[in-house]
Amino acid sequence: MISKRLSEIVSVIDGECLADIGCDHAYIACQAVYDKKVSKAYACDIARKPLENARQSIEELSLQDRISCLLMDGMQGLPDDVDVVVIAGMGGKMIEQILQEGNPGRKIRYILSPHRNIESLRHYLQEHHFLVIYEKVVYDRHYYPIIVCDYDAEQREDYTELEMVTGKNPVMDTDYRSYIHDEIKKYTELLKKVGEPQRSNILKRIEYLKKRDMS
Numbered sequence: 001m002i003s004k005r006l007s008e009i010v011s012v013i014d015g016e017c018l019a020d021i022g023c024d025h026a027y028i029a030c031q032a033v034y035d036k037k038v039s040k041a042y043a044c045d046i047a048r049k050p051l052e053n054a055r056q057s058i059e060e061l062s063l064q065d066r067i068s069c070l071l072m073d074g075m076q077g078l079p080d081d082v083d084v085v086v087i088a089g090m091g092g093k094m095i096e097q098i099l100q101e102g103n104p105g106r107k108i109r110y111i112l113s114p115h116r117n118i119e120s121l122r123h124y125l126q127e128h129h130f131l132v133i134y135e136k137v138v139y140d141r142h143y144y145p146i147i148v149c150d151y152d153a154e155q156r157e158d159y160t161e162l163e164m165v166t167g168k169n170p171v172m173d174t175d176y177r178s179y180i181h182d183e184i185k186k187y188t189e190l191l192k193k194v195g196e197p198q199r200s201n202i203l204k205r206i207e208y209l210k211k212r213d214m215s
Contacts, residue, residue, distance in 0.1 A: 002027045005113070005140040006088075012136070012148050013037040015084030015109055019044055021075060021098060026054030026067065028086055033066050042079060044070045075102025084109040092117030096124045103128075105153060112147040119164055125149060126159050135167040137179045165205055166212040177213070184209045 002010070010031045018041040020029040026043035033041050043054040051069045058067045070077075075085065075098055085108060087095050092114035099110075110130065114121055125132060129152055136146040145167070159168060170176055187206050191199060 002031055003140055005138050005144050006031070008136065008138040009086060009088055009111060009113055009146060010035060010037060012111055012146065013084055013086065017041065017079075017081045017083055019075070019078055019082040019085045021085060021087045022046075022050075022090060023054050023069075024050050024089065026057045026069075028088070029054070029067050030057050030061055030063060033063055034061060038084065039066065040081075041067045042070050042082065043067055044072050044075075046071070046073050073101075074098035078102060082108070084111070086111045086113075088113035089115065091115060092119075092121035092124075095121055099124070099128070099130075103151065106151070108151050110147075110149050110151065112149070113144055115142075115144065118145050121147070122159060122164050122168065126157065129153050129156050131155055131157055132168040134169040134171055136171045136173070137167075137176045139175045139178060143175070143179045143182065161204075162208045162211060165208040170212075172215070180209055180213045184213065 006027055009028055013032045015038050018029060018032050018038040020026060020041060021044050023029060023043035023045050029041040029043045032038050043051065043058065045051050045054065048071065051071060055069050058064055087098055087110070095112055095114050112121065130149045131152055133148045133150065138144050138146060166180065184206060187202050187209070191202055194202065
């Protein structure tokens with residue numbers, strides 16, 4: 001039984017061939033193939049130990065004919081048949097680095113789930129021709145964002161400040177609204193502890209969060 005966060009990531013996968021970058025135990029790749037979200041997958045990692053864990057998960061489900069383990073650095077050397085990529089379980093800055101060093105320069109669906117630095121990642125996506133289809137937030141002991149986007153070298157989209165803070169095309173479900181309420185509460189409490197130079201930025205952030213909460 002995989003976690004709620006990983007289940008949510010699997011639910012938004014849509015393609016023929018998945019690359020699970022930084023696969024750890026390959027739970028995402030295994031579930032995606034098992035649920036027929038894709039017909040085949042690659043479990044990819046830079047380290048041998050996670051790939052051994054991945055291989056064990058794959059063998060336990062007898063999915064060796066549809067999931068291959070690849071020792072690779074990020075997306076460098078990504079197979080040509082991959083049309084959907086998952087990068088999850090790491091910070092936004094690391095995801096940026098993986099995209100920067102390994103972007104194959106072809107149209108591809110990306111599912112990104114950073115556990116920090118989400119706004120930095122949004123800036124990167126805006127500047128580097130990643131078109132956000134939608135964002136989701138899932139609560140699984142913590143709030144985790146999930147960004148579904150396509151790479152297209154011929155297009156670039158702009159974000160408003162509201163979208164940078166609260167997400168591009170967010171799915172306004174229960175988890176997302178709970179996340180917005182939690183953020184409003186967090187920054188309202190933070191106002192009591194900071195000096196004047198920081199107050200204006202925090203007040204602006206609260207304003208954007210409240211605006212999204214009313215939409």
